[in-house]
Amino acid sequence: MVARMLVCMVFSPFLLGVIGKTKALFAGRKGPPYLQLYYDIFKLLQKGSVYSRTTTWIFRAAPLVSVTAVLVAAFLIPLGSLRAPIQFWGDVILFAYLFGLARFFMILAALDTGSSFEGMGASREAAFSCLSEIALFLNFAVLAVLSKSFSLSGMIGACSWFSWTTMRPSLVLVDLSCFMILLVENSRIPIDDPATHLELTMIHEGMVLDHSGPDLAFILYAGAIKFFVLGGFLITLLLPFHFYNPAMGTVVFLLGMVFLAAAVGVVESAMARLRLNRVSTFIIGSFVLASFGLMIALARAF
Amino acid sequence: MLLGLDMALAVIVILAICLLGAVRLGSIIRLFVFQSFVMATIPLMLGGEVHIHKLVIVLGTVVLKVIFIPTMLFWAVRHVSIRRYAPGFFGIGANLLLGGFLVGLSFFLSSGIVLTEKPFSDLLIPSAFSTLFIGFLLLISRTKAITQVVGYLVMENGIFLFALLLLETTPLLVELGIFLDIFVGVFIMSIVINRIQNEFDHTDTSRLTAPEGEKG
Amino acid sequence: MIFFILGLSLFGGGLAFVLPKNGMRNGVLVCVALVHLLCMASFWIIPLPDVRGSFLALDQLGLLVLSVVSTLFFVVSIYAVGYFRGEANKSNRMLIGCLLCFLFSMTLVTVSQHLGLFWVAIEATTLASAPLINLQRARQGFEATWKYLMICSVGIALALLGTFFLAISAIGFKTLLLRDLLSHAVSFSVPWLKLSVIFSLVGYGTKMGLAPMHTWLPDAHSEAPSPISALLSGALLNCAFLGILRIGQVCNAAGQGSFFGSMLTLLGLISMGVAAVFISGQSDYKRMLAYSSVEHMGILAVGIGVGGMGLYGSFFHMVNHAFTKGMLFMTAGNLYQYYHTKRSRDVTGVLRTYPWTGGLLTVGFLAITGMPPFGTFLSEIQILSAAVDQRHYGVAFFYLLFLALIFVSMATIVLRMVQGMPRQACAPKKNRESILAVVPPLFLALIVLMLGLYVPPFLDGAFKEASQLLGS
Numbered sequence: 001m002v003a004r005m006l007v008c009m010v011f012s013p014f015l016l017g018v019i020g021k022t023k024a025l026f027a028g029r030k031g032p033p034y035l036q037l038y039y040d041i042f043k044l045l046q047k048g049s050v051y052s053r054t055t056t057w058i059f060r061a062a063p064l065v066s067v068t069a070v071l072v073a074a075f076l077i078p079l080g081s082l083r084a085p086i087q088f089w090g091d092v093i094l095f096a097y098l099f100g101l102a103r104f105f106m107i108l109a110a111l112d113t114g115s116s117f118e119g120m121g122a123s124r125e126a127a128f129s130c131l132s133e134i135a136l137f138l139n140f141a142v143l144a145v146l147s148k149s150f151s152l153s154g155m156i157g158a159c160s161w162f163s164w165t166t167m168r169p170s171l172v173l174v175d176l177s178c179f180m181i182l183l184v185e186n187s188r189i190p191i192d193d194p195a196t197h198l199e200l201t202m203i204h205e206g207m208v209l210d211h212s213g214p215d216l217a218f219i220l221y222a223g224a225i226k227f228f229v230l231g232g233f234l235i236t237l238l239l240p241f242h243f244y245n246p247a248m249g250t251v252v253f254l255l256g257m258v259f260l261a262a263a264v265g266v267v268e269s270a271m272a273r274l275r276l277n278r279v280s281t282f283i284i285g286s287f288v289l290a291s292f293g294l295m296i297a298l299a300r301a302f
Numbered sequence: 303m304l305l306g307l308d309m310a311l312a313v314i315v316i317l318a319i320c321l322l323g324a325v326r327l328g329s330i331i332r333l334f335v336f337q338s339f340v341m342a343t344i345p346l347m348l349g350g351e352v353h354i355h356k357l358v359i360v361l362g363t364v365v366l367k368v369i370f371i372p373t374m375l376f377w378a379v380r381h382v383s384i385r386r387y388a389p390g391f392f393g394i395g396a397n398l399l400l401g402g403f404l405v406g407l408s409f410f411l412s413s414g415i416v417l418t419e420k421p422f423s424d425l426l427i428p429s430a431f432s433t434l435f436i437g438f439l440l441l442i443s444r445t446k447a448i449t450q451v452v453g454y455l456v457m458e459n460g461i462f463l464f465a466l467l468l469l470e471t472t473p474l475l476v477e478l479g480i481f482l483d484i485f486v487g488v489f490i491m492s493i494v495i496n497r498i499q500n501e502f503d504h505t506d507t508s509r510l511t512a513p514e515g516e517k518g
Numbered sequence: 519m520i521f522f523i524l525g526l527s528l529f530g531g532g533l534a535f536v537l538p539k540n541g542m543r544n545g546v547l548v549c550v551a552l553v554h555l556l557c558m559a560s561f562w563i564i565p566l567p568d569v570r571g572s573f574l575a576l577d578q579l580g581l582l583v584l585s586v587v588s589t590l591f592f593v594v595s596i597y598a599v600g601y602f603r604g605e606a607n608k609s610n611r612m613l614i615g616c617l618l619c620f621l622f623s624m625t626l627v628t629v630s631q632h633l634g635l636f637w638v639a640i641e642a643t644t645l646a647s648a649p650l651i652n653l654q655r656a657r658q659g660f661e662a663t664w665k666y667l668m669i670c671s672v673g674i675a676l677a678l679l680g681t682f683f684l685a686i687s688a689i690g691f692k693t694l695l696l697r698d699l700l701s702h703a704v705s706f707s708v709p710w711l712k713l714s715v716i717f718s719l720v721g722y723g724t725k726m727g728l729a730p731m732h733t734w735l736p737d738a739h740s741e742a743p744s745p746i747s748a749l750l751s752g753a754l755l756n757c758a759f760l761g762i763l764r765i766g767q768v769c770n771a772a773g774q775g776s777f778f779g780s781m782l783t784l785l786g787l788i789s790m791g792v793a794a795v796f797i798s799g800q801s802d803y804k805r806m807l808a809y810s811s812v813e814h815m816g817i818l819a820v821g822i823g824v825g826g827m828g829l830y831g832s833f834f835h836m837v838n839h840a841f842t843k844g845m846l847f848m849t850a851g852n853l854y855q856y857y858h859t860k861r862s863r864d865v866t867g868v869l870r871t872y873p874w875t876g877g878l879l880t881v882g883f884l885a886i887t888g889m890p891p892f893g894t895f896l897s898e899i900q901i902l903s904a905a906v907d908q909r910h911y912g913v914a915f916f917y918l919l920f921l922a923l924i925f926v927s928m929a930t931i932v933l934r935m936v937q938g939m940p941r942q943a944c945a946p947k948k949n950r951e952s953i954l955a956v957v958p959p960l961f962l963a964l965i966v967l968m969l970g971l972y973v974p975p976f977l978d979g980a981f982k983e984a985s986q987l988l989g990s
Contacts, residue, residue, distance in 0.1 A: 169312035169425065176316075281323055281394045288319055288402035295409045296312070299424065415709065417686070434679070441672065450668055457675050464682045472685070472694065475573075476634035480678070483641040487671055490648055494667065498660050510661035 004085070007250060008074050012228035013037035013221065015261040022265025037224060041217045049213035054114045062109035063211065063218035066102035070225045073098040078153050079232045079253060087153040092140045095152060096133065099185070102222065103129055110207035121206025124276070128191070128203070131283040132184045135177060138290040142174050143237075145297045156236045170300070171237070173293030178234050180286035182264070184279075186227045189268040191279055231260050307347045307422060311429040313340050314463075315405060318436040318456060322401040323394055327448055331375050334452050338367035341459055344466060348422050355474055362481050363462070371455065371488050378492040378499075379448055397443060404435040417467075426463060434460030445508040447495045451488065458484055520574050520629050523557045526550060527625055531618035535611060543614040544599045550618060551588075551595040554625075558588040562976060573632045573695070578983045579767075582833060583760045584628040586840045587753040591621055593958045594752075597848050598745035600954025601855070613653060620646040620749070627757040633681050633694045633764065637674070640725060640761060643754055644670045651742040662737035669734040670725055677721025677761065683714035684768065696764060703771035711769070715778055718765045719785065725758035727815045728785045729792040736796070739808035740860070744851025747804065751811045752844040756836055759818060763988065766822060770989035775825070783823030783913055789816030790920040798927040803862040804850050806931055807843070810886055813924055814839045820917060821901040822988070826908055829985035831900030834973070838885075838893040838966055845962040846882040849875055852955050853935075862931050867940035874956045876936050881963050883932040887925040893969030 017034035024031020033039075051059065076095050078084045107126055110118035143155040184191050187204035194205065208219050235256040274282060317337040324330045342363035345356045392400070408431030415427065434457055441453030465472060502510065530550035534543050561581060576584065595617070602610060623642035630636040648667050652659030685694050687710030691702050724731035739747045762782070769778040793813035800806040814835070821832030852875045857865050869876030885892040898921065905914040969977075 169308050172309065173312065173316070278394075281398065284395050284398045285319070285323055288398050288405075289316065291402050292312075292315060292319070292405055295406055295428075296425065299409055299413065299428065415713075416707075417689075438672075441668075447664065454668065454671055454675065457672065461675060461679050461682065464679060464686075468682060468685045468689070472634055473632075476632065476638060476694075479635065479638035483638055483645065486645050487641070487667075490645055491667055494648075494660070494663055497655070498664070501655075501657060501660060507661070507664060510664065 012224040018261040019265040026269035044217035047213040059112045062105040063215040065105040066222040069098045069102040113210045124203045135287040142294045170293040170297040177286045177290040190271045190274045311425045374492040378495045405432045408432040430463035527622035534614040551592040555592045574629045580628040590752045597958040659741045662741035665734045666738040673724025680718030687711045700771045722761035729789040736808040740804040748844040748847035752840040779823040786816040786819030794920045794923040826904045828904035833981045835897035841962045842885045845959040848959040849878045891970045
């Protein structure tokens, strides 16, 4: 279990580096090094924080809460063939709402600064996460119908080669929908541009404008872990194999994660950011795909 | 082979849903082309021997819906230099949700229908109904003439899926007749759209003048 | 022989596209129409051999519709030559070519015995008649053409779906030939058959002009030039009616006749009601005639739906209505050419200025609203008595109510047009009414009058046989 947490904590910033390199490759540049995020976090940890006079304890607590919540969520997910240390009936709801808790505190911290830019980012984040949570839950519903269990480990663990052959349309739809939700939750293009710091165009970046030093380091790290966790969810869903040798399984899993990061990089390079009123259409589209998968699953199950 | 059929049917419905979300004329026509191409490969996935009848249908669909009709449609909109925003009445989000609802409705309807012979895939009838309903929704919710034509063609795609159940019943002559009808129909529609474009400088059917003497 | 009649019209159409001069094309039109008429007459005298298992054959229902189509087409073609004489400098290639293709497709409809081929033919009629609507490229005509194309194509697509459902319900037999369908009908799967009936009724009902799918009809029939309107109302609607009759045949053979009948009666009554509402206060006289077509299609539907004597009444009414409506549209065409306006308020004192046209207008109005001694009176009374016989008192009540309402509305419009002094502002030029403009409508009016007084035995026998086919 310790190994599992180590893998999770150490490996996640590397994925964001992969994304950056892929985008650079498409643009014909060399791009930042793979370990860039490690350097950034290390650098920020050594700096001091500047706190505005309008902020309260929420502003200082939010980065800590978000990192902790996401790390706890990482405990609930089976990664590759590593089983989840904590599993119980209904842990999906805890999973989704741990993310919700992190998001809640981030929004509050953004509002805490009293600046209009953060407020704008916060309101957008709140609106889009409302829609994406519904889509996420619908995906969970499909998986619950398919695997007849209401625990994350049961849902994902039940995906084997057999279920791929019988339930392929549903699973493909769930995968597509989850990929779209991954893009939404991690503020990737086409939802939000992580590279721009134009206040009017960003959602996530807008909320963290005023954080500095270790706080910013924690927030960046939380973002990386979030990507790792959600991506891990998706990859474990996609990989139909079960390896009895945990090392082998982990290696394949990590390879899959790198591949996913590269895929996200490709999507980011190929598309432009959507206009804000089209973002809701995007999320509704993912919702409709998930509902279609649900209908197929229900039709097959009964 | 049958799993390929399932995936193809699901892709057809997914594309229909994407059509509901598309706003630009170019993307609408391209999505339709992709959907027709997937539809054309389905007779080959049904199992059974591949004889001339099936081959002719596959070839006919490809030639008609992937090559000829899109050419005509693109020709008809060539003067529309700004491929404009054409969302329709309710707005895209509501359209998408309505499309999802219609897909659910078609699943519900199909569960109540009993066939004497088992169909090739249990997804066939729901996806046929879904494509039909979504094509109809596309037709009535949009005001641009080209999107209405594409909606009609998507409806025809849905009906084609039903025809797959009847491959032995409908003689080849009738199938060819249906293809010919669709071709000439779209041909005439394209010419009318072209004339409307020339006369009015737009193809928005809600803005064509109402005939005189309209009462109520 | 059937191939000859089909090939003739198709060849004529091709010829019309190729010939260089207007006059030659007119000649082709009239000749083809005449030969078509003679062929059709020969079918009455020498009954066609029953070709088993063939796609093309002429049964009694088809023969009735074909006779109506052929006669009307011949009369209208003569009228059209005179009507379009004023535009002799414009090429009538499109007009004549499309007219003859239209004739070809309608003939194909009447002889199809395979429901799939029937569908192809009906769609072909839509496509052949669409270019004819906006022949003069007027601005208002575009909306009419677009509505006609889209609504009819969508309706017919639904009818195709209905045809496929019928084939699915008969899936054990793998056939869509009418003959085979009728003989095996009792073993069809009922839910699929009902679904098929619903979709086919909606689909072919759209083409026929039954409400609430009639929305294309007022625009298309009023914007088209009058000879085209006459053909659309008189011939094309009856072809769609044939589609509904075929479905009815299969239904009755499968024992679902009451389901079919009740749905059809409902659609018919709704059509009559909608027509009654929209005719009152109508300011465009051609639109009024178009709504009247909706009403009469409703009457046909009610007749078939009620059954019994209503079947005979419906077939009789189909013939009457086709000729009367054709005559009325031709008269309306004359009015438009004299007064250059479609508003009924601007047309007054027709009887004084153009006695023949005024007389025809009055006679046509009386005929279309079902006054004795015209044939329409007999047919409408037959349908009414059939409804009462079967104790459908509600149906009979609404039927009478709508007929009365329509009579009153049309009377106000038409009589105001016909009587009174001609207005000085719209004083028409004092032209003599040309022979070609008067004789065709007069001829049709005489036929309708004669049918009201005396139904020739061959027609009587034909109606009875047709009712038998529909399983009375």
